[in-house]
Amino acid sequence: MSKVADVIEKSKSEGRAALVGYLPAGYPSVQESIDAAIALARNGADIIEIGIPYSDPVMDGSVIQAATTEALAKGFRVASAFNVVRAVTEATEDLGTAVLVMTYWNPVMRMGVDEFSRRLAEAGGAGLITPDLIPDEASEWFEASDKYGLDRVFLVAPSTTPERMAMTVAATRGFTYAVSLMGVTGARTAVDAAARHVVDSAREAGAPRVCVGLGVSNAEQVREIGAYADGVIVGTALVSALRDGGPEAVGRLAAELRMGLKRTTVAEA
Known part of the structure; x- marks a missing residue:
């Protein structure tokens, strides 16, 4: 029932966490964003998140803000995201990669929730990650x-109360996205200590799969998080890497990150 869940369960069967x-989309061009996502998948990523550039990215750090601002300045439109998703899913079909779209909720509302969902499903997308949408709304x-068989990934954080944790976990399909620190996105030199607590809290609330994101930047951090989470989000x-070296650099970094997940177990943490 969930392509994302199937991918994560396959990773578990291999004795490792999934790399996400x-x-x-659209950065530094539409074609280069497609090429980079394909390179990411072919060098070890199990799940690809395609972000839709947004004019007010309140949760994104400076690197992602700059990238999405550039994409918008070059004329990127939401409709192009479906072309990116379709191209990536078709090119990585042999790998079994799941492709999610990550987006603030306003672009979905403006297109129409049903229309957006239909077009995403037709493009081969597995579902949505919605950082600013809560289950209540x-x-x-x-x-x-x-209706369209899409996964819905909601976020939980160190500040999430037990009651809201239970509500969010129940509403989620695919995996629960555990934010490992408070604040905007961005690479950190160390993994926040709250990450494991958020994962434990989500599992206590019934989450079958929990992936950790925000701040992960190298293989050592991937290994650390992969010891207790079901997936590591970078x-x-x-x-x-894409900004500095193009799609090829994305592929190289993906291969390095994947090395951090080789047969990771709790005992190795």
């Missing part, structure tokens, strides 16, 4: 995601 990589998304470091 984020890249913004997601009734249209529940209906559309069920964004800013990949966008920086």
Whole structure:
């Protein structure tokens, strides 16, 4: 019922966490964003997050803000995101990669929740990550995601109360996105100590799969998080690699990050 869940469960069967990589659509061009996502998948990412550039990215750090601002300045439109998703899913079909779209909720509302969901499903997308949407306000998304068989990934954080944790976990399909620190996105030199607590809290609330994001930038951090989470999400470091070295650099970094997940176990943490 969930392509994302199937991918994560396959990773578990291999004795490791899943590698999840984020890249913004349309940066530095539409074709280069496609090429970078394909390179990401072919060098070890199990799940690809395609971000939709947004004019007010309140949760994004400076690197991703700069990338999405550039994409918008070059004329990127939301409709182009479906072309990116389709191209990536078709090119990585042999790998079994799941492709999610990460977006603030306003672009979905402006297109129409049903229309957006239909077009995403037709493009081969697995679902949506919605950082600024809470389950209380997601009734249209529940209906559309069920109608089109899409995963819905909600976020939890160190500040999430037990009651809201339970509500969010129950509403999620695919994986629960655990934010490992408070604040905007961006690569850090150390993994926040709250990450493991958020994962434990989500599991206590019934989450079958929890992936950790925000701040992961190198193989050592991937290994650390992969010892207790079901997936490790990397964004800013990949966008920086794309900015500085193009799609080939994204592929190289993905291969390095994947090395951090080789047969990771709790005992190795």
